[in-house]
Amino acid sequence: MYAALTLFAQKGYASTSVADILQAAGVNAGSLYHFFPGKQDVLLAVLDAYLRGIHPMLLAPAWKGVADPVERVFALLERYREHLVTTECTYGCPIGSIALELHEPDPAVRALLAANFAGWVSAIEQCFIEAGDRLPDDVDRRALAIFALTTMEGGVMVSRTDRTTDAFDDAVRMLRDYVNRLQLAVR
Amino acid sequence: MYAALTLFAQKGYASTSVADILQAAGVNAGSLYHFFPGKQDVLLAVLDAYLRGIHPMLLAPAWKGVADPVERVFALLERYREHLVTTECTYGCPIGSIALELHEPDPAVRALLAANFAGWVSAIEQCFIEAGDRLPDDVDRRALAIFALTTMEGGVMVSRTDRTTDAFDDAVRMLRDYVNRLQLAVR
DNA sequence: GTCTATAACCCGATAGAC
DNA sequence: GTCTATCGGGTTATAGAC
Numbered sequence: 001m002y003a004a005l006t007l008f009a010q011k012g013y014a015s016t017s018v019a020d021i022l023q024a025a026g027v028n029a030g031s032l033y034h035f036f037p038g039k040q041d042v043l044l045a046v047l048d049a050y051l052r053g054i055h056p057m058l059l060a061p062a063w064k065g066v067a068d069p070v071e072r073v074f075a076l077l078e079r080y081r082e083h084l085v086t087t088e089c090t091y092g093c094p095i096g097s098i099a100l101e102l103h104e105p106d107p108a109v110r111a112l113l114a115a116n117f118a119g120w121v122s123a124i125e126q127c128f129i130e131a132g133d134r135l136p137d138d139v140d141r142r143a144l145a146i147f148a149l150t151t152m153e154g155g156v157m158v159s160r161t162d163r164t165t166d167a168f169d170d171a172v173r174m175l176r177d178y179v180n181r182l183q184l185a186v187r
Numbered sequence: 188m189y190a191a192l193t194l195f196a197q198k199g200y201a202s203t204s205v206a207d208i209l210q211a212a213g214v215n216a217g218s219l220y221h222f223f224p225g226k227q228d229v230l231l232a233v234l235d236a237y238l239r240g241i242h243p244m245l246l247a248p249a250w251k252g253v254a255d256p257v258e259r260v261f262a263l264l265e266r267y268r269e270h271l272v273t274t275e276c277t278y279g280c281p282i283g284s285i286a287l288e289l290h291e292p293d294p295a296v297r298a299l300l301a302a303n304f305a306g307w308v309s310a311i312e313q314c315f316i317e318a319g320d321r322l323p324d325d326v327d328r329r330a331l332a333i334f335a336l337t338t339m340e341g342g343v344m345v346s347r348t349d350r351t352t353d354a355f356d357d358a359v360r361m362l363r364d365y366v367n368r369l370q371l372a373v374r
Numbered sequence: 375g376t377c378t379a380t381a382a383c384c385c386g387a388t389a390g391a392c
Numbered sequence: 393g394t395c396t397a398t399c400g401g402g403t404t405a406t407a408g409a410c
Contacts, residue, residue, distance in 0.1 A: 010291050011392080012288070014201050014202070027394085029387080029388085030393080030395055031395085033386095033387070038387075057190070100347070101287060103197070104198070104277075110348060117354075143360060143361055146358055147338070147361035150341025151341060153337075154336065154339070154340040155337045157287055157341075158336060161297060167304075170329070174365070181372070182368075205405080214376085215376065216377085218375070218376055218377085221375060225405075236396080
């Protein structure tokens with residue numbers, strides 16, 4: 001299962017064959033097909049694992065020692081940057097990759113992808129909500145959270161293509177400047 | 188050729204078989220392989236067509252009747268929104284889709300993807316440069332252009348997953364607010 | 375240059391013994 | 393529940409006549 005999760009993140013869904021999963025997991029075809037009706041059901045399990053792992057596996061490590069809600073947003077983005085660096089900009093967000101890889105996804109798959117995005121956005125939205133009156137009242141907290149997501153996903157996409165963190169860094173720097181200006185506007 | 192371009196945009200590269208291309212183009216295998224060594228070379232030709240088409244096919248229509256450099260940025264983003272709407276949010280930017288679909292792209296493919304992003308960014312950067320002193324001096328025009336690209340690509344990604352333009356609209360609205368605040372800051 | 379037929383390969387999934 | 397062998401189908405690319 002975690003073999004599949006790793007392989008999907010590295011190679012994508014379509015490029016990962018069932019044989020690849022079997023070899024990485026050290027199991028045989030019969031075993032896998034005993035637990036999963038097919039390959040797509042493995043993907044569903046992986047996407048469900050990501051969804052349930054948002055808080056314990058993603059946010060908790062990123063926010064360790066970071067209490068300020070606004071800093072938490074950028075601490076999370078910093079995690080993705082580190083992920084880019086450690087993989088030499090070969091892969092970033094597995095959800096985003098799979099979301100664009102599958103052009104006609106099964107409704108169940110698409111629902112889990114959307115749920116993963118929604119979970120991420122809600123967590124960041126909560127940060128901006130907790131920022132309270134540090135942000136202007138009329139700023140849509142949820143839209144700002146979605147903006148953070150699109151900045152991360154777009155930054156990962158371009159950085160992966162360029163094999164440099166430059167685009168990611170530029171985008172995050174601009175987002176930081178925007179949030180700073182919003183905070184200055186309220187003073 | 189344009190059959191391949193269309194199919195790659197609709198179904199992606201891997202999911203488009205050579206047989207699909209042959210059928211859509213109304214040609215036979217022998218003809219295609221007479222001009223192209225292999226499927227990847229068709230992709231290279233398509234990516235090259237996108238690159239050379241940035242100005243005549245993408246920017247020119249988007250900027251028709253729009254003279255203001257800042258408005259041109261959002262007029263271009265509006266084109267992508269319309270693309271999402273007309274396809275019921277099933278596909279947005281073909282370059283971004285292919286960029287995330289291919290996890291270990293051939294260097295030539297990756298170079299053309301990067302060139303497409305770079306061409307897009309340079310055009311938008313030029314808009315922000317032409318905006319002159321309407322933007323603060325210390326604002327990095329190129330970084331701002333990259334930010335516009337990541338906003339578009341990230342917005343398309345999430346909107347495609349959600350089958351709603353909401354995420355795209357939220358992201359672009361935030362970008363617009365940022366640019367507005369930058370313009371206000373200079374007064 | 376264009377056509378048809380097919381080679382060579384890999385895929386997901388299954389059958390059936392144990 | 394787990395194993396091995398294999399099926400049926402789709403893939404890219406090629407061979408060879410015209």
